[in-house]
Amino acid sequence: MAVSSFDKRMMAAAIRYSYRNLGRTGTNPSVTTLLVRDDGEVPVIVGRGITAIGGRPHAETEAILEAGDLARGATAYVTLEPCAHHGSTPPCAEALVRDGIRRVVAATTDPDGRVSGQGYKILEDGGIEVEAGVLASDAEYAMAGYLTQRELGRPHVTLKMALSNDGKIGSRGSGQVAITGPESNAVSHVLRATSDVIIVGIGTVLEDDPSLTCRLPGMEDRTPARLVLDRNLRLPLQSALVRSAHDHPVIVATTRLPDDGKYQQLSEAGCLMMACEESDTGIALPELLDDLAGRGYSTVLVEGGAAVARAFLDAHLVDRIRLYVGPGEIGKDGVEAPVDPDNMPSGFELTGTEIYGADRRFEYERSR
Structure with missing residues (x-):
């Protein structure tokens, strides 16, 4: 038939x-x-x-x-x-x-x-x-997460970024800057709810103090594990992440040893400490993903920081890119985005565009 x-x-x-x-x-x-x-x-x-x-x-x-x-x-x-x-x-x-x-x-x-x-x-x-x-x-x-884990032995990685119309992801020294509207933000929270782990750099945490939770009504319990790349353990004990570590998992990826005083304090506060290998530029990302796969995680959402985004791209560890472009501009004091619709790394193909309110979303897949 x-x-x-x-x-x-x-x-x-x-x-x-x-x-x-x-x-x-x-x-x-x-x-x-x-x-x-x-x-x-x-x-x-x-x-x-x-x-x-x-x-x-x-x-x-x-x-x-x-x-x-x-x-x-x-x-x-x-x-x-x-x-x-x-x-x-x-x-x-x-x-x-x-x-x-x-x-x-x-x-x-x-x-x-x-x-x-x-x-x-x-x-x-x-x-x-x-x-x-x-x-x-x-x-x-x-089911890209499951298939990537089976085929490559690591989680599937989605890089998500919100960009202003002039290609900026934030303003230096200004904390969080509203770039996209409520429709795009809701869709982004759905992406959080369907991911296993969110990764941000310690620079983003120190600048913005994010909670990285899913804040859609009725879906708060679908907040994924939140992982901070924090080689030197600068994560404040009073940060929103640490204060909510008993509600939703917080993983601190570090190269510091367990006998470090801050290591012990974060662990006692409820954070899950992950010992990582060090590379020339920071934490060794391929080994980090291997460890996450070993813990049963199959989907990773990279959300925070231009440096972290660039590190994942340079290591060829990004499988999917979602860019949300708002209508406003930030100007000369803005932080340049490592990618934008006119500056996409080779190997990525545009697979879809969507309109959410005044924002545009572009999605790209890496060819294999």
């Missing part, structure tokens, strides 16, 4: 639904399964599942549980190849066979060596028709 426009419509719905738990499923990706029955009249969604918070149970078993007996003979729309390996639960591919799914439409193949292609094989050996690669690029965009 060929892939139909209805198949694409259902897959698009499944991918949209997967964003609901993005950033909340631990080391597992946020995957959706929709079970659809077509008994000759109007197709009906009889089961819907999404990877649960923390990573278990998986989407397929949740959808089957909701559908009950109606799962038999249904088509399953899955955003990622069903798992094929035995872990704490049996493989999801076997569950789809056992419960009589007739057809599986999948978006993208799982790069995990325990799964890749094996999930499809279990389905086909069980007599299920499989159509793979439906809206694959859309699904891969949504």
Whole structure:
């Protein structure tokens, strides 16, 4: 059976639904399964599942549980190849066979060596028709963190910056400067809510004293871990970050040793201390990302500081760039942005533009 426009419509719905738990499923990706029955009249969604918070149970078993007996003979729309390996639960591919799914439409193949292609094989050996690669690029965009971690062994990195119309990210010595409007700010907070870690430099913290929380009503609990690059432990104990360390994780990346007095004070205040290697320009970023991957983090949002942004770009560790450009200008005392729509590093391709109020958003992806 060929892939139909209805198949694409259902897959698009499944991918949209997967964003609901993005950033909340631990080391597992946020995957959706929709079970659809077509008994000759109007197709009906009889089961819907999404990877649960923390990573278990998986989407397929949740959808089957909701559908009950109606799962038999249904088509399953899955955003990622069903798992094929035995872990704490049996493989999801076997569950789809056992419960009589007739057809599986999948978006993208799982790069995990325990799964890749094996999930499809279990389905086909069980007599299920499989159509793979439906809206694959859309699904891969949504689960970029998981795919990058599996393929490159490090988290996916998004660099987000707000720029004035004259290419400045702030004004020297003036603290935080409002550059974008409420619509852009709300979208930026959604990006925070769907990320595992926000990274800023200590210079930004000393200048702005940010909290780096998600401040969308009802989504405050989705604040990610907040990481400060602080080689010499200059983070003030009375900063907004330290004062909120017991509410949302604060990671201090440093090259100082645990016997340092400030190290002990920050630890006692609730900060998670991360010992880092040192490079010629500061903290060694590739090793930092390796450590974050080892802690189960798969998506990193770099938010603060021109120097930190430049360091990630120079190390070729940025996968996606989001630029929010406001209509105002800061002038000659402004801090130059390391990138802007007219000055983009090689290897990045413009993939989308959006308008939010008076602001424009540009998004770029790094080619592989």
